[in-house]
Amino acid sequence: EAGVTQSPTHLIKTRGQQATLRCSPISGHTSVYWYQQALGLGLQFLLWYDEGEERNRGNFPPRFSGRQFPNYSSELNVNALELEDSALYLCASSALLAGGLSYNEQFFGPGTRLTVL
Amino acid sequence: AQSVTQLGSHVSVSEGALVLLRCNYSSSVPPYLFWYVQYPNQGLQLLLKYTTGATLVKGINGFEAEFKKSETSFHLTKPSAHMSDAAEYFCAVSVGGDMRFGAGTRLTVKP
Numbered sequence: 001e002a003g004v005t006q007s008p009t010h011l012i013k014t015r016g017q018q019a020t021l022r023c024s025p026i027s028g029h030t031s032v033y034w035y036q037q038a039l040g041l042g043l044q045f046l047l048w049y050d051e052g053e054e055r056n057r058g059n060f061p062p063r064f065s066g067r068q069f070p071n072y073s074s075e076l077n078v079n080a081l082e083l084e085d086s087a088l089y090l091c092a093s094s095a096l097l098a099g100g101l102s103y104n105e106q107f108f109g110p111g112t113r114l115t116v117l
Numbered sequence: 118a119q120s121v122t123q124l125g126s127h128v129s130v131s132e133g134a135l136v137l138l139r140c141n142y143s144s145s146v147p148p149y150l151f152w153y154v155q156y157p158n159q160g161l162q163l164l165l166k167y168t169t170g171a172t173l174v175k176g177i178n179g180f181e182a183e184f185k186k187s188e189t190s191f192h193l194t195k196p197s198a199h200m201s202d203a204a205e206y207f208c209a210v211s212v213g214g215d216m217r218f219g220a221g222t223r224l225t226v227k228p
Contacts, residue, residue: 004160031214042220043161043207056215090160094214103214105151108160 002027004109006091012115013081021076021112025093031055032074033094033106034066038087046089049074050096081116088113119144119210123219131227136180136195138222140208143189150191151209151216152182161207167191178202198226 005024013019025032034046045058049068057064063079072093078085092106124139142148149168153161165176172184178201182193191208203226208219 033216035218043218045217048215050214092161096214103211105149105163105166106161106216108153108162110160 004091004093004107006089006109006112008112009110010113010115012117014117015081015083017081019078019081019085019114021078021089021091021114022073023076023091023093023109024073025091026095026107029093029095029107030072031094031096031103032068032072033092034074034076035090035092036060036087037090037111038084043090047076078114083116086114086116118215119148119212119217121208121210121217121219123206123208123222125222126220127223127225129225129227130198132200133197136193136198136202136224138193138206138208138224140182140191140193140219141189142191142208142210144210144212146212149211150182150184151211152176152180152191152193153207153209153218155205155207155221157204164193164206198224200226200228202226 007022031050035043048055052068066076068074088111090111092108094103094106120143122141151166152164155161165174167174167184175181180195205221205223207221
């Protein structure tokens with residue numbers, strides 16, 4: 001079974017540009033999560049999508065946005081890039097547990113390393 | 118919202134020594150708790166999880182953790198450290214699918 005995949009592996013942009021990061025969840029998983037891992041700052045929760053809807057977002061400005069497609073893959077867009085956006089962006093997927101009340105553990109992709117110059 | 122505090126951003130042990138990584142959580146409802154490990158330049162890998170039932174949870178690579186509700190803790194232990202255990206470890210708490218991670222603890226294993 002294929003794991004969570006992310007593309008591209010590395011992305012280099014300049015300040016003010018836009019970046020688009022992509023994620024494909026494990027087959028059968030309906031939830032996709034995005035995290036930012038900047039040096040020394042741990043994992044910061046960005047966005048959670050489930051069944052095409054945004055379920056929650058972290059404390060990030062609106063220039064961080066995303067969407068989830070009908071096939072459950074997801075895209076993270078970062079507009080007006082700033083130097084401090086340089087980080088590893090991790091995507092994870094999860095499945096709803098039987099009963100529909102909670103979710104199983106998250107499975108992570110290898111990440112996209114975004115560098116803003 | 119739920120949150121996690123990991124005590125100690127860096128822990129150093131000798132090979133063969135006990136590993137103890139501390140995690141305390143805050144949640145208004147019974148949470149699910151997780152420990153993940155991250156090796157350099159990789160994503161996170163699940164070590165173990167607590168959802169319901171037995172409070173002592175065994176995971177991969179000889180790690181285990183005990184859920185103590187009275188102490189709101191979920192500390193990770195391994196009886197004997199191996200050089201390959203050197204990595205960053207993250208504790209996480211999930212309520213209804215909304216997961217929050219601790220800041221991480223970097224484990225160094227000395228020969």
